[in-house]
Amino acid sequence: MPASKHLRRSRRRTAFGVAAACVLVGTAAVAPAEGGDAAARALRKARRGGGVLPLPTDPPPGNVPDLPPWWLDPFGEAPRDDSLDAGGFVVCGDGATYENLADLGLGDPYVGSDYFVIGPMAEGDVDQAFLDWLVAALPGACIEPDWRMRPPEGLQSNRIIVGSELGAAYPVQPALQQIGAPIAHRIATGRDVVVAVLDTGVDATHASLAGVVLPGADFVDMDLDAADAADGIDSDDDGEADESFGHGTIVAGLVHVAAPGARILPVRVLDSDGLGSARSVADGVRYAREQGADVINLSLGMRAHSVLVEEEIRLALEQGIVVVAASGNEGRRGADFPASVEGVVAATAVGRNGRRARFANGRGKLGVVAPGRDLVGPYPGATWARATGTSFSAALVSAAAALLRERRPELGGFEAAEILTQSPRLRLPRLLR
Numbered sequence: 001m002p003a004s005k006h007l008r009r010s011r012r013r014t015a016f017g018v019a020a021a022c023v024l025v026g027t028a029a030v031a032p033a034e035g036g037d038a039a040a041r042a043l044r045k046a047r048r049g050g051g052v053l054p055l056p057t058d059p060p061p062g063n064v065p066d067l068p069p070w071w072l073d074p075f076g077e078a079p080r081d082d083s084l085d086a087g088g089f090v091v092c093g094d095g096a097t098y099e100n101l102a103d104l105g106l107g108d109p110y111v112g113s114d115y116f117v118i119g120p121m122a123e124g125d126v127d128q129a130f131l132d133w134l135v136a137a138l139p140g141a142c143i144e145p146d147w148r149m150r151p152p153e154g155l156q157s158n159r160i161i162v163g164s165e166l167g168a169a170y171p172v173q174p175a176l177q178q179i180g181a182p183i184a185h186r187i188a189t190g191r192d193v194v195v196a197v198l199d200t201g202v203d204a205t206h207a208s209l210a211g212v213v214l215p216g217a218d219f220v221d222m223d224l225d226a227a228d229a230a231d232g233i234d235s236d237d238d239g240e241a242d243e244s245f246g247h248g249t250i251v252a253g254l255v256h257v258a259a260p261g262a263r264i265l266p267v268r269v270l271d272s273d274g275l276g277s278a279r280s281v282a283d284g285v286r287y288a289r290e291q292g293a294d295v296i297n298l299s300l301g302m303r304a305h306s307v308l309v310e311e312e313i314r315l316a317l318e319q320g321i322v323v324v325a326a327s328g329n330e331g332r333r334g335a336d337f338p339a340s341v342e343g344v345v346a347a348t349a350v351g352r353n354g355r356r357a358r359f360a361n362g363r364g365k366l367g368v369v370a371p372g373r374d375l376v377g378p379y380p381g382a383t384w385a386r387a388t389g390t391s392f393s394a395a396l397v398s399a400a401a402a403l404l405r406e407r408r409p410e411l412g413g414f415e416a417a418e419i420l421t422q423s424p425r426l427r428l429p430r431l432l433r
Helices: 037-049 095-103 128-137 164-172 174-178 247-258 278-290 307-318 390-407 413-420 428-432
Strands: 008-013 019-024 086-092 115-118 142-149 160-162 194-199 263-268 295-298 322-326 345-350 367-371 375-379 383-387
Touching: 086 278, 115 278, 142 278, 142 307, 164 247, 164 375, 164 383, 174 367, 194 247, 194 278, 194 390, 247 263, 247 375, 247 383, 247 390, 263 278, 278 295, 278 307, 295 390, 307 322, 307 413, 322 390, 322 413, 345 390, 367 390, 375 390, 390 413, 390 428
Parallel strands: 194 263, 194 295, 295 322, 322 345, 345 367
Antiparallel strands: 008 019, 019 142, 086 115, 086 142, 160 383, 375 383
């Protein structure tokens, strides 16, 4: 993402009214400001010794903007909520920015990533002086917390039930009748439309997905293996490992059963605990865009706001891609980020009775409701699962976008989103007429 040509600060509001900001300064990255050499040497020394990043005694001179109050302690000022946790700071800039970061002893950017993450940092390691110094040292860069993202079901239990006997219900489940899929498939199946599933990965070996899944990429482990696999590691320190294992495979399976002609592009941006970051999601959206995706499914979210992720989504929308995101499972009126981003279709859930599920967040400005309770999809290990949540509503809406894309390929991303949300409830035959 290119640096801004003008000095500006972009701010958004979270659900708590906390200002989030991405500070962009200048036109291009240049050498660190005068006075930064001693700090750079201290940084290199601390990194060699494994210590905490030191703070300069005096912020270096330069054009340093005043940062919002929450920057003083992003881990403590915001309400304690796992979705408002950050694993460090993510920096975006050009090649010169990354050269400066290396010169400062902060290492190298992720291979294959457009972003550079400083951290992870423990609670209390970040304060205004460090951020002032970092912004002054990296003019032209965009800097924001590397917010953690999760699937909406990641913080809740009893959302996924696994059983081989569930497979018989997969192609005839009530949700497909609710949205009118059997009738709609006489008109369109999503033939050759590419739906990118940004999630925990996809088990491409599952029989139900044979020949459907394209080669993808992994922006958690930074490789080309986008498989949905358990690792036995409790990466979010909640006492349970792999609680989101299979999430991406279920989502992909629901896209497939509702849009059987579409192809799935797996993009792993969450680990098997369901833990991802603004950096991994921004990289994933960029990758999906560059790989020619027609639809991007984001069954994930958080209550903070990432300008970097929003910028990647904006570029996808301008490229004509339909972006669908889960609204969240907290029962709040507003949608989580990135479902709250302008132009993104926010998917929320209804039960079999057609009423909005109690757990489901609202639709926001541009949204649609779809079945989200007791949906059946494939699960890694040649088995099946029944799942509940707005993640799975989003999968059905992404499938609808694939059918619409086949039917009307001339539509842009914003135009398709408006058509998808003309009716508050997802009904495929009406959408395609």
